[in-house]
Amino acid sequence: MNRDLKRKTRIALEPRKQPRQERSSKVVDRILDAALILTREQGTKTPTTLAIAQRAGLSVGSVYQYYPNKEAILLDLARRWLGAFPEVIAKRIEAPRPTDRDAFRREVRELFIDTSRLYLDNASLMPVIEAITGNAELRPIQNEYDERIIALYAAWLQHVNPALKDEVAGRLGVLMMEVGHVCRLVGLKRDRKAFDLIQDDVEIMWLALVTPYLDLD
Structure with missing residues (x-):
């Protein structure tokens, strides 16, 4: 595109x-x-x-009757892909609150399994996603979903630690979303082994970043 x-x-x-x-x-x-x-x-x-x-x-x-060209179809596919993430993250908020580090690690692992499947199954759409990101006219499409995802990450962290301040939860949500997305795109451009290794590294970074804020045993 x-x-x-x-x-x-x-x-x-x-x-x-x-x-x-x-x-x-x-x-x-x-x-x-x-x-x-x-x-x-x-x-x-x-x-x-x-x-x-x-x-x-x-x-x-x-x-x-519904789409003027193939690009419009791909753009709508990208919207559908972006729209799948809020539901996956919301599942973590609805799950029982983890009370220790091991339980939280399991929650993070389940989230990575679910979201990585979305990336791997839709790898062919990534050029469309990157084109949206790099285009000033189309970027608002992704921004809308990014803001929802950040808010859900923040809500998830506050679900784990209700005492976590909104400002801190929002800042951590931005880092979780941006780092996770960019690193997975890098992995997809290489091969499955690289993707899995990068994903494991991102998971470690996430845990190191947010665990000190969650007051877990």
């Missing part, structure tokens, strides 16, 4: 219409699922709108 996209291009990448009925939502899901499968199969090669339509069992005209 071109990093020099202008405002008119951003508008051109927006879905043509939002599904308001269950039937329309199912069509959009079919389009996005087909696009995701093709991006995983083709790696760095961007699937064509025709290929997406064929995989979804739809006509090209049906796809164009």
Whole structure:
């Protein structure tokens, strides 16, 4: 995706219409699922709108009713990927509060397992994510999700230690989100072994960073 996209291009990448009925939502899901499968199969090669339509069992005209081009489909896929993280993190807040370091380590390990699966299963979308990050017109799309993720990390830390101040929890949330995301992107660009090693290092860094603030036995 071109990093020099202008405002008119951003508008051109927006879905043509939002599904308001269950039937329309199912069509959009079919389009996005087909696009995701093709991006995983083709790696760095961007699937064509025709290929997406064929995989979804739809006509090209049906796809164009919802998306103006293949880039808009990939952008919507990126939104769906970003939107998966808040739910995964929220699960940790809903879990019983860990009261010792070992229990908290297990919580962190479960979170890394869940979130790493999102990265590994959607590795082919990372160029789209990076393009959003590097483009001033599209960056607000990711900022919106980043702020939600940071707030959830902060809430999780305060779930573990209710006495933790908002300012401290928010600062730690920023570091957890930024370091985790950037390091995993680096790992994805190498190979699975590198990704796993980098992930283990990030987990160690997270624990070293936040444990002193959590008042755990």
